Amino acid sequence: MVEFTFWDIFYNLLLATRWTILLSLVAFVSGGIVGLVLLFARTSKVGWLEFLTKLYIEFFQGTPLLMQLFLFFFGIALFGIEVSPWLAAWLALTLWTSAFLTEIWRGCVEAIPKGQWEAGETLAFSYVEQMRHIILPQAMRIAVAPTVGFSVQVVKGTALASIIGFVDLTKAGTMLNNATFRPFLVYSLVALIYFALCFPLSWSAKKLEKRLNVAR
Amino acid sequence: MSLVSIVDVRKSFGSTEVLKGVSVEIARGDVVAVIGKSGSGKSTLLRCINGLETYDSGAIVVDGIDVGKERDNLRNLRRSVGMVFQQFNLFPHLTAAENVMLAPRVVNKETPGESARLAEEMLAKVGLADKGTNYPSQLSGGQQQRVAIARALAMRPNVLLCDEITSALDPELVNEVLRVVEQLAREGMTLILVTHEMRFARDVGTKLVFMHMGKVHEEGPPKALFADPKTPELRQFIGSVH
Numbered sequence: 001m002v003e004f005t006f007w008d009i010f011y012n013l014l015l016a017t018r019w020t021i022l023l024s025l026v027a028f029v030s031g032g033i034v035g036l037v038l039l040f041a042r043t044s045k046v047g048w049l050e051f052l053t054k055l056y057i058e059f060f061q062g063t064p065l066l067m068q069l070f071l072f073f074f075g076i077a078l079f080g081i082e083v084s085p086w087l088a089a090w091l092a093l094t095l096w097t098s099a100f101l102t103e104i105w106r107g108c109v110e111a112i113p114k115g116q117w118e119a120g121e122t123l124a125f126s127y128v129e130q131m132r133h134i135i136l137p138q139a140m141r142i143a144v145a146p147t148v149g150f151s152v153q154v155v156k157g158t159a160l161a162s163i164i165g166f167v168d169l170t171k172a173g174t175m176l177n178n179a180t181f182r183p184f185l186v187y188s189l190v191a192l193i194y195f196a197l198c199f200p201l202s203w204s205a206k207k208l209e210k211r212l213n214v215a216r
Numbered sequence: 217m218s219l220v221s222i223v224d225v226r227k228s229f230g231s232t233e234v235l236k237g238v239s240v241e242i243a244r245g246d247v248v249a250v251i252g253k254s255g256s257g258k259s260t261l262l263r264c265i266n267g268l269e270t271y272d273s274g275a276i277v278v279d280g281i282d283v284g285k286e287r288d289n290l291r292n293l294r295r296s297v298g299m300v301f302q303q304f305n306l307f308p309h310l311t312a313a314e315n316v317m318l319a320p321r322v323v324n325k326e327t328p329g330e331s332a333r334l335a336e337e338m339l340a341k342v343g344l345a346d347k348g349t350n351y352p353s354q355l356s357g358g359q360q361q362r363v364a365i366a367r368a369l370a371m372r373p374n375v376l377l378c379d380e381i382t383s384a385l386d387p388e389l390v391n392e393v394l395r396v397v398e399q400l401a402r403e404g405m406t407l408i409l410v411t412h413e414m415r416f417a418r419d420v421g422t423k424l425v426f427m428h429m430g431k432v433h434e435e436g437p438p439k440a441l442f443a444d445p446k447t448p449e450l451r452q453f454i455g456s457v458h
Contacts, residue, residue: 118268119305123319123371124294133322137309 004180010189016172017193023168024155026090031097038102040131043109060099066160068092073164089161097154104146108139145209152198169193219244219406220265220375225274227260234260235271236430247401248408249417249438252427253453258410262377266297279374298368302380304360306352312339312363313348316370338366342396358389362396376400378409414457418442426450
């Protein structure tokens with residue numbers, strides 16, 4: 001029987017961490033892109049468009065991420081399409097992230113005084129032009145801190161992907177525990193690595209918040 | 217023919233009727249001062265002219281464009297109607313010059329070179345040729361408002377709406393803004409001003425519109441109206457602001 005040293009465990013966890021980082025990054029970026037599109041729909045003042053976006057956001061905010069993962073992993077398979085854990089996790093996390101980012105950013109957009117919209121309207125800007133040239137450049141300043149703060153939630157959210165078989169940090173921890181029977185050691189290390197990933201994010205979110213507020 | 221024709225316009229906010237059948241005809245080159253107590257509907261009327269506010273019935277036609285009918289054509293309307301606000305509403309993330317050239321560049325698709333030259337010209341017109349690189353937060357209230365005027369002028373509007381543009385300014389800054397407006401009036405720009413500056417309304421205006429309880433209570437040449445108000449309401453109003 002193979003004996004696992006501390007370093008074996010740690011090294012293997014670090015290898016799996018790459019997948020956690022990759023999934024987080026990919027989900028965050030694609031979630032951000034979808035979120036930006038949804039933001040335009042959500043603030044468009046077009047009734048049905050806003051309603052549909054609201055429905056979408058309510059669904060992804062109001063149901064557990066785990067259930068969303070199951071829906072993608074098993075749901076798409078019902079149509080005879082083979083879904084890898086990686087694809088299902090990416091899709092579910094993207095949509096989940098986009099729903100939260102849209103709401104965060106909507107708050108930032110609404111924090112911009114109404115007079116800015118009116119000035120744009122008066123100068124014959126279209127809605128998209130107002131967003132692009134007047135509103136978003138200002139809203140982005142306010143959005144940086146909460147957006148970086150939310151990225152912590154995405155990193156932690158990827159842990160759930162382990163349940164549909166995605167070999168991330170959490171899944172690797174489970175596998176190593178099954179092989180070594182040292183749950184406390186293994187999961188302590190897992191937790192430490194997550195913390196090492198998340199702490200710099202939440203720390204910089206705080207820093208950014210301070211800096212951008214002072215500059216205003 | 218009138219440049220701006222307002223016919224029997226009515227508008228309610230909920231159960232409060234703020235415009236109760238307003239009619240005003242404005243010719244090219246007119247300088248119209250709209251005065252009246254707060255709540256008389258003068259700002260709402262102004263905001264109806266460029267579609268910032270919708271109205272319930274009646275008609276407003278600006279330069280041949282029917283404001284009520286052509287909701288989809290608002291872009292054309294707004295190219296023809298400029299507006300300056302009480303709170304300036306400059307874009308704080310852009311410099312004075314960028315504020316002025318943004319709409320020509322984005323809406324009128326002018327080249328960066330053209331719009332930069334235009335910004336220079338417009339800023340010079342309002343006496344701020346040397347402030348192009350300043351951000352709004354680095355300018356005084358009077359300077360900010362003059363940048364806002366330059367920004368509106370850069371779209372080469374046929375009419376300029378001014379919504380209490382000196383009300384948010386410190387008293388010593390009011391005149392520099394009024395001088396710019398007076399200059400525009402002399403150049404023949406059609407102006408519609410909601411204002412509390414009675415002296416300015418009398419000296420520069422070609423037409424005075426006194427609004428009271430959502431209606432045009434009295435209108436005519438400013439000097440005549442100030443000298444001899446026909447209604448007790450106008451007499452009282454002139455007395456109260458003097």
